[in-house]
Amino acid sequence: MRALTATEIADSFVNCTRGEVKSMTPIRGLADVDWEVREFLGWRDPRAPARAYLVTVRDDRPLGVELRATTESRPARGSALCDICHTAHPADSVGLFVARKAGPRGRDHNTVGTYICADLACPLYVRKLRPVTLPQGETAPPEERARRLQRRLDAFLDRVLA
Numbered sequence: 001m002r003a004l005t006a007t008e009i010a011d012s013f014v015n016c017t018r019g020e021v022k023s024m025t026p027i028r029g030l031a032d033v034d035w036e037v038r039e040f041l042g043w044r045d046p047r048a049p050a051r052a053y054l055v056t057v058r059d060d061r062p063l064g065v066e067l068r069a070t071t072e073s074r075p076a077r078g079s080a081l082c083d084i085c086h087t088a089h090p091a092d093s094v095g096l097f098v099a100r101k102a103g104p105r106g107r108d109h110n111t112v113g114t115y116i117c118a119d120l121a122c123p124l125y126v127r128k129l130r131p132v133t134l135p136q137g138e139t140a141p142p143e144e145r146a147r148r149l150q151r152r153l154d155a156f157l158d159r160v161l162a
Contacts, residue, residue: 001057003035009055012062014102015160020066024053037127039150042120044069052097052120056153065160067097070113079134083114084156085122085149088134093118099160112159122149 004012006026013021027043040056050071055064080094081087098113100106117125124130126145138145 001035001038001040004055004062006030008062009064012055012064013066014063015100015106016066037129038123039146039153040123044120054120063157065099065157067099070096070098080115082117082122084116084152085126086138087117087122087125087132088136089117090133102161114156
């Protein structure tokens with residue numbers, strides 16, 4: 001992923017209003033992001049923990065979506081699999097995130113959802129740059145896992161944009 005500026009990130013959101021963008025808490029430490037090891041940049045809003053943001057680059061243009069973490073009750077024990085990176089985590093470390101669709105369908109309150117790592121660090125997990133606590137069944141090399149992550153991310157974003 002190419003490096004993005006704070007302005008590019010703020011201008012990239014397709015499923016929220018300008019007012020919502022202005023009220024979001026920008027990601028901290030943007031200058032320290034290692035862009036070479038990311039298919040997307042994701043963060044939770046510390047002032048509103050149910051809000052999260054995901055920004056990627058498609059067709060050489062930044063594309064951002066606002067996500068909402070659901071408050072569904074999950075078992076305290078067990079494991080869960082992220083739909084984006086296919087990393088297994090304890091059940092409370094994967095959450096259902098819902099994105100309002102872009103355009104008129106989103107204004108009509110249509111949404112799509114998927115299970116994602118609660119910390120939105122999928123690119124780091126597939127490259128083994130962030131440790132996991134559960135054994136993983138995946139044996140593909142990190143480069144292949146990153147390609148698969150990109151395909152699943154694109155499929156989710158296609159649903160947001162449809």
